[in-house]
Amino acid sequence: MLKRSIVMGLLCFAGHAYSAEIAVTTTDDNDVDDSVCSLREAIQYINAGMPKEGYHGCGGESAVSIILLEKQATYKLKSRIDIKAGLTLKTTYDSTENQSVAVGLNNATIQMDGQDQIFHIDDGNKALITVNFQEVSFQGCGTSACASLGGIIYNNEKLTLQSSALKGGRADKGGAIYNVGFSSESASLGSVVQTYNVLFENNQANNGAAIYSVAPNFWIASSVFKGNTGDVTIYTENPLANASSLVFPARDHLITNSTFFKNSGFALNLKDGIGLNNLTIIKNGGGVLLDVQDGQGYLANSILLGNGTASGSMNCKVVDQSTDKSVIYNNLLTAECPTAAVENNNTVWAKNDLIAGEDEGVCKNLNDDTTSLLCPYSVPNNAFLGYLRPRILVSFADIFSGPILNKGQTEANGNKQFVACESTDQRDKSRETNNLWCDRGAIEIIVPTSIPRIGDDIKPGQTAKFNILQYLGDSDLIPKEQCDAVVGKNPTGVAWQDGCLVIKQTQTVSKGKTTLNLNGDLEYIPNGAWHGADIFELQVVTSSTRYNPANKYISAEVRIYQEPDNDIDSKSVKTSGGAFGLYGLMGLFGLIGLRRLKK
Template identity: 30%
Template sequence: MPWSRGSLLVALLALHIPFAKADTVIVDTTADDSNASTCSLRDAVTYLNIPAATRPASHGNGCAREGEATTANIITLPYKAAAYVIDAGKGPIDIDTSIVIHGEESTAKVPASPFVWVKASQAFRIDGPPLTENLGSVDAQLDMDPASDTGTIGDRHTSTVLPYFTGTTVAGETLVCLYAKGPATDAKNLLINTVLSDPVGAWSLRSSVPFDTGINVVSVVTGGATCAAELLPAVTPDRIIKVSVYEDSAVKFSMVDFVGCGASNLPAHMVSANVIPAACGTPVPGSKGGVFYTNETLELESVAVRGGSADKGGIIYVDDEGILNAASAALLNGHANSGSAIYMERNGLLLSRALIAENRDAAEAVMIASGSLVSGFSSSNIENVTFHGNDGYALAVNENVKLNALTIIDNVAGAIAFSGTDLALEASNVHVYNSVVSGICSGVPAAWPTANAPKFNMANSSCQFVDPSNTVNNGNLVAVADADKSCYEDTAGMLCPRDFDDDGVTDFYVPRYLPTLVPGVDPADQFSGLINKGSIGEIMSACPGQDQRTSNRGQAGRCDIGAIEFQFINERVNAGNFLVTGRFEQTFAADLVEGSDEELYLPANASTICPVILPTAPLTGVAESCPWLSQAPSKGVVKLTADRKGYFYQSYSDFHGFDTFRIEVTTTASRLNDYSHPASRTRGILATISSEPESGAVSDGVLDDGGAFDWLGLIGLGALLSHRRIRRGASRA
């Protein structure tokens, strides 16, 4: 049965796209070839574009049905060390039907997604089935209402299964009988609705019976006393027209990454595949979407896109009827004249748990060009998103937008460019909550309407967020990160930048418990910056249930401001590794950063105050926050490194077996004994050392150079956002 836009949206939000019949195809070549022996990505789409009713079990282009899918047409991209290529000479891949394109991760310790190298000026064009036949000119006696004509107005193509029709008849209240015959060869011409015309003979009605996909014949009969249930051949209609009903397409990409022109900071597996993105050059005037063009529904889940260039929408362009739902996505290095990452013609955007960073050239990274709404939407919603390092503004928005739990930092032109004629009115439906808005705002109203007042933000004064729940950025916003990924040395910055995959791009900013906070006083009652400063007791401004990393919010009863919620560590951290000879060495930051956001807290002059050999009881006075052992090892000794920021274990002699110890450390959060966390002034690091001196097996945790070593497994960008990668190293118990 054909989809209405509303039902399509419901299915989209449920991450489920039903089909009457669905097939699975597995791509078996990375080349953009078309031959009978291999199935390329382009071939797979071409195969599934064939209507299900006439789709063969195999196709001459090398693709075949691998099995019937239960819910959706699926294209599977197995992980390969090489890039799947979309060649420049072949243009974009046209998707005319609903498809899920899903990647299978590698089996490495740090899994990677399959990736597509876009050499063409565009990768995918998603605009539904081709509608080439014009089914008639405007007819006063019987025509499809323009509001139902979702193709080109006047061509009588629609994706609406219950379309409206209009017409005229003789003056007076005349009975109008409307009939429709579906595309099936045995279809009957059945009554679909009736109405009385108005005094001048005009009428309008909506079909009460869903239309079938394909060409339907619609007839009108007027002037009778009654309407028969079926239009018989002996009755001559006043007018007959043809109407084409097609399905809206919903296309989903999952666990697949993309590389286009201008991409930088590529992950190691892409570099190893000899992916060398070209420079973008000047965008072609009028070009739309450097990687994706859609006038249908496009969903991105656990996808990272680097690069792409177009006049509008360096990475993604969404046309008048399009919908974009991007979750756990990263959009980087797009180039455009407008909307370097995303360009939306209308409000049909759902953007969550995403990173929008280092997009170039345009006046804004995300542009919503109009305040008008796509059918089924009451507003565009952007939440749990980090914007940083973009040329221009992070966002340019009109009416009907809700921004919630964003972190907007260090964008060249500013934070948000507001526009629209009625932002001072409640009807503008613009809302900003629980966000870090660093950088200027433009186009703000003289006064925000009370119902739409931005709340619980830390923002630049130019944004004029005057509700008392807001605070003004005091300038000490971003801390300087240390090599160990903590911000221990910076005592003022309220956000710690984290680049977990070491690609030179900050993945998100973690709110900090500053070391200057006073113990015994609720941090929310001090100028603690962002922690526990979010919405409380309000429905409209409520924080999302999870943050950009899918970590739970509101552990203290109130959420934190920004895209990231501070995560406490559990009562202990598990650490440890194999020991062959010498010593096992580790930084405290490596232990604490994995699985939490806590930072080590040491007393001033720790290198002289804290003893090298860890004591077996807590110290007092100025040495109160020095590390100590609550469980001592039996086969070796644990000492602090010279700077006291790490520790090492050294065995008394070679041994087979295990040794265990537990170190208690103070963190910037534990020292406050915050009521939102189990009452404890320290965090325990439980280390189990496995010694196999005769095996010769050297582990990652054993150092040859004697320096402190961060043995955390590094994770990929897309995984960082969606928590779909397997982490190595310390984990919360």
């Protein structure tokens, strides 16, 4: 059968030169002597030492060990591919074509059509080779068992994954990845897995539903583990060999700024040499298995709630009460977890109000749910990874009242078991470490300085409708019933709307009526068939800005244009794309942490 060639138009973009990189030009899984380069052939060429004459349509005299895949293409494999030399495999596309598309949404996918793992990474030598996967997603075989060790990847080298997804892997150990993690020659030569901005979803294994590592040689950051099936989602078999010689807190074998949600078993097991920091571990079959013998394993600045089964909570389980020396520092957890000394600052949560709504989906507003700590898991528009957003409740008297916001510290103050928050959160938002306080969990509550310009073009007889919640950062609108207490009586003499809405005319007189509800739905009704613009400033109070003693409002410019059908020139101001795209404007205005309200 003829190969299906991919149109590699990306190779012709002005200002780019990809001549030395190896472009895969077919999605077929073939290894035949022709002029078309498959993924298997490209890797075989690098494994062979990259001969200058090339190999089966891949490479040549000036080639480098970077393999390019086409965006959103699917490459189906009949059997695994062995990787025996260092390489980089990435999806490539013109980043100037659509700058608003988040990294990870254009990924090529490598899919196993047979009953096998996708990659077996091992060159058979002592020294480690480096293998990088960037913006590449993987779909496992999906059958009862893809492989015994590593349903998608077997790794015995240095493996780095960035902005990737691993789904549908099946194995006895390591549903997605099996990491050898040690060397008989030297501990420093052990294979390592590094992930950043990676999704592990719906993988399955008897142990290590997502990752199984023989030793704790990994660095996992800003990643999501969701819906994986097995006893433990990330399982580490052995502690670090030299753990007793470490200086606390060790920073070499970390899992940070990550979310574990609705996995069937425990999220992780903690051993000496492992650091767990700023994690959100919610609604899994279990939380963390504690098995630390030398006091060199820690769980810090994390949210550990709602894990277990209908028969009982299981946020923590100590493997051996008589020998465990796990350091549990500054976490939000439940009573079955060891909280250590009072100076370790753990908060025991005894309530059941956890998620405001269903487990996944739309978050309830502050009137419909007055007590739950978190919004449901959701993936924002034009985002790669989802998360559970912390809520700032109306009942919180100040910014220190809740169990998540401002409960982490960035200074030790003499505490020998102190562990600082990470400098950024799962979304790469700054935790404002120049100030004292930071938030527990994977998500730092961020408050924008301003809302970007919003508006719409309408015709006579129409109304303008849009939602502003997406522009409020990690905050909610204040219910109208709270406005008198927060900002005082409405100076107009009428009852407050939700958000304590204030409309301030700037460049025009008022030409219509604006209404806003607690779900963020804004409607503008013109007061007639006028032609032209109504330009005004919209001001609202949110669950976070209400604590600002200087100014409790956040504002945005609104421009409504009303034109007849035959008007050729559109003066619409859109909320996405172009010079006023959401991400461009948010970048211009910048984001600040709620920390700034503490000065």
